[in-house]
Amino acid sequence: xxxxxxxxxxxxxxxxxxxxxxxxxxxxxxxxxxxxxxxxxxxxxxxxxxxxxxxxxxxxxxxxxxxxxxxxxxxxxxxxxxxxxxxxxxxxxxxxxxxxxxxxxxxxxxxxxxxxxxxxxxxxxxxxxxxxxxxxxxxxxxxxxxxxxxxxxxxxxxxxxxxxxxxxxxxxxxxxxxxxxxxxxxxxxxxxxxxxxxxxxxxxxxxxxxxxxxxxxxxxxx
Numbered sequence: 001x002x003x004x005x006x007x008x009x010x011x012x013x014x015x016x017x018x019x020x021x022x023x024x025x026x027x028x029x030x031x032x033x034x035x036x037x038x039x040x041x042x043x044x045x046x047x048x049x050x051x052x053x054x055x056x057x058x059x060x061x062x063x064x065x066x067x068x069x070x071x072x073x074x075x076x077x078x079x080x081x082x083x084x085x086x087x088x089x090x091x092x093x094x095x096x097x098x099x100x101x102x103x104x105x106x107x108x109x110x111x112x113x114x115x116x117x118x119x120x121x122x123x124x125x126x127x128x129x130x131x132x133x134x135x136x137x138x139x140x141x142x143x144x145x146x147x148x149x150x151x152x153x154x155x156x157x158x159x160x161x162x163x164x165x166x167x168x169x170x171x172x173x174x175x176x177x178x179x180x181x182x183x184x185x186x187x188x189x190x191x192x193x194x195x196x197x198x199x200x201x202x203x204x205x206x207x208x209x210x211x212x213x214x215x216x217x218x219x220x221x222x
Contacts, residue, residue, distance in 0.1 A: 012083055013141040015066050020090050020137050022059035026052055026097035027130040027206060033104055034123045038116065042108050049101035056098040063091055078220055089213045093130060096205045103199045107192065115180040118173045125170035126203055129210035132163050140217050153221055163214040167207040174204050 029052045036044040066087060111119060136159045139152045181188075181196055188196075 012078070013137065013144050015062075016083075016086060016090065017134075017137050017141055019059055019062045019066065019087065020134055022055055022062065023090050023094045023097075024130055024134050026055045026059065026094045027127050029055065030097050030100055030203070030206070031123055031127050033100060034119070037104060037109065038111055038120070040108075040110065045101075045104050049105050052098050052101040056094045059091070059094045063087060082216070082220060086213060086216055089209055089216065093206060093209045093213075096202050096209065099202050100199065103195060103202060107195055109192065109195060109199075112180055112184060114184075115177045118176040118180075122170055122173035122177060122200075122203065125166045125173060126206040126210075129163050129166050129170065129207035132159055132166065133210040133214050135159055136163070136214050136217055140220075143221075156221065157218060160214040160218045163207075163211050167211045170204060170207045174200055 029048055033045060033048045033052070036042075036048060067084070136156055139156050139159070143152050143156070177200060178197075181193065185193055
């Protein structure tokens with residue numbers, strides 16, 4: 001079913017799921033982005049930047065259709081402001097993925113050997129947070145058919161806790177990477193050091209936004 005058709009025939013949450021599908025694709029490309037950085041495949045990084053930008057643009061088109069057309073046509077099963085708050089958070093994740101593509105194309109960064117393992121784990125945990133949040137949205141969509149009752153509520157709560165735990169793990173790995181960077185601060189050019197800090201901060205936002213989104217959905221159920 002096309003997105004336009006869904007504007008008239010699907011639940012509002014299913015549209016959030018459609019939008020988040022593109023967000024998850026963006027985060028998958030982020031993992032490829034850092035794999036390419038590990039292997040110093042800078043031409044591939046440039047290619048992935050374009051691919052992420054195209055996916056983010058596709059997500060924006062879905063977002064804009066929802067905002068411009070759906071709001072006029074349907075009754076909501078949840079508060080409209082809450083709905084658009086969730087959509088905005090999802091949009092933020094896609095934006096951060098695009099930002100990472102831009103940042104890693106500003107300069108040919110090299111991963112310090114001492115930070116390689118923890119950086120890989122940090123990437124994995126941030127992407128996992130996005131993927132788990134996709135599951136939360138799927139169960140949340142199903143709940144709209146059962147008046148927010150049943151076992152799916154408990155499943156969502158467990159998944160929200162899982163996102164929170166993985167976000168914490170991502171923070172721990174980020175801390176270890178930063179320790180290596182600050183230890184090597186005098187050996188790095190200022191622009192290189194600054195770019196790494198900005199890159200790590202932006203990467204961490206994937207799990208931060210995912211946790212915020214997961215908690216917002218949980219609040220609706222309480």
